[in-house]
Amino acid sequence: MPPSPLDNFDLAILAILQRDNRTPQRLIGEAVNLSAPAVQRRIKRMEQTGVIASNVAIVEQAAVGQPITIFVEVELESERTELIDAAKRQFSETPEVQQCYYVTGEADFILIITVADMGAYEALTRKLFFDSNNVRKFRTFVAMDRVKVGLTVPLPG
Template identity: 40%
Template sequence: MISPRRNHKWDRFDVALLNAVQENNQFTAEQFAEKVGLSSSACQRRLKRLRAEGMITADVSLVSPRATGPRVTLIVLVSVEREQADLFDSFKKAMRNHPEVTQCYYVTGSADFILVVNVASMEEYGTFAERAFINDRNVRAFQSYACMQQVKFTTKTPIVWHEDDV
């Protein structure tokens, strides 16, 4: 969990707003005010400041998986051949440009990267894997894990306020 101690500009109202906006960024100013305990204009000013400071980086809508039809989610562990900055940067850039890759993490451990890949079918994944991994000379190995069931999914960053955080 993130603690406001890292950013002394936050107070309990900012924390409450950050949690509320993660719940639903389409709340009206009046709904934010009710949840937070401030006036609607104070909430609007604070949200504007939090966006300007980069504490809120995007306002998005999550599309229901039912809207897109059946999808296959895969977790992919990728190991690269040579650990050189330019090759890592090249791989990162390539992953940013693949729409199938919904998340990419540079990690410690036995793999160098962990990806979340979302495709319509295993056949589509095979085509993607060939393009993204097999044809990349710097990819030493990759392991794919097909997700059978989504147990938990959230985009929320948990933020808690402690009275001693002042």
């Protein structure tokens, strides 16, 4: 069964939910010219097929005492599959690692880290990088301005 394609109604609904997923279905319906139940069915289907991965509240990190965002490019010593997987697992399990990508190019991983202060970051580098004997080197970038943040995907239409 091919994942049922999305039509323009679905895309229009997604565009709204991506901005505010608590918009009442009635209003969504008015915006896209559909009845509320029709909107509801489409949302449900997109949730079940994984088009909508989740519904979450975005927390302002400064308000919960984690104002600092840091990027790290990590380069490993060995790229043996099992070591890569071990690294993925460790990064995934670390709460301060907000995002982790395995990439091509001059680095192997790119991490986005959220911490309270530089001391916390320093402690984290020890745990994640120095205590690992598979990290060749890492480069740190400290965010001065989170110019644009989100997981919004550009939608056709």
